[in-house]
Amino acid sequence: MNAIGKCIFVVLFLEIAVSICQDDNSYKTCSKQLTYTIRNQIQAPTFEYSLQIPFCHQPFIRIMERAVNMSANYKFTATYFPTLGYFIDAINGVRGFYTVNNTWWQFLKAPDIMLQVGVSSYYPTDGDHIIFNFTQSGGK
Numbered sequence: 001m002n003a004i005g006k007c008i009f010v011v012l013f014l015e016i017a018v019s020i021c022q023d024d025n026s027y028k029t030c031s032k033q034l035t036y037t038i039r040n041q042i043q044a045p046t047f048e049y050s051l052q053i054p055f056c057h058q059p060f061i062r063i064m065e066r067a068v069n070m071s072a073n074y075k076f077t078a079t080y081f082p083t084l085g086y087f088i089d090a091i092n093g094v095r096g097f098y099t100v101n102n103t104w105w106q107f108l109k110a111p112d113i114m115l116q117v118g119v120s121s122y123y124p125t126d127g128d129h130i131i132f133n134f135t136q137s138g139g140k
């Protein structure tokens with residue numbers, strides 16, 4: 001192959017790689033898997049759901065989007081902040097009012113490890129069990 005041929009080959013290869021990354025189904029071939037639980041036991045509507053989700057190297061917000069695609073039980077709203085990324089406002093319409101009654105969504109790794117970073121910065125590892133737990137307590 002001459003230089004031009006090599007160049008065309010590299011460009012084609014990159015295009016194929018990019019199109020694989022953009023394919024919504026590509027994550028199914030990723031070997032990592034996590035469990036994602038959303039739990040609200042403190043006010044109506046109470047719920048608890050868990051899903052097994054395959055994933056590649058991605059921040060957790062992408063897994064949350066995938067959960068929405070996979071199941072009608074997973075809905076969320078979020079606000080995007082410069083630098084910090086997404087902050088989760090509500091899950092299934094349930095919203096924390098920390099200043100009113102200390103309610104908020106805890107972002108946890110099972111069983112009860114509080115994650116110190118947000119959903120845009122946390123990159124899950126294989127076998128993780130991530131929980132969004134609606135809670136009512138001081139010390140947010």
Ligand SMILES: *[C@@H]1O[C@H](CO)[C@@H](O)[C@H](O)[C@H]1NC(C)=O
Nearest residue numbers: 023024062063065066067069
């Ligand atoms: C969710 O589905 C839509 C429509 O098929 C797709 O465009 C989007 O990439 C999917 N999101 C994720 C995170 O898989």
Ligand SMILES: *[C@@H]1O[C@H](CO)[C@@H](O)[C@H](O)[C@H]1NC(C)=O
Nearest residue numbers: 042043097100101102103136
């Ligand atoms: C907390 O306050 C909000 C806003 O007033 C209310 O909708 C919600 O039911 C309250 N939750 C609890 C557990 O008191």
Ligand SMILES: *[C@@H]1O[C@H](CO)[C@@H](O)[C@H](O)[C@H]1NC(C)=O
Nearest residue numbers: 041042111112133134135136
């Ligand atoms: C989840 O929230 C409930 C209700 O506030 C609380 O009792 C429980 O300890 C929390 N779970 C974890 C794992 O922190």
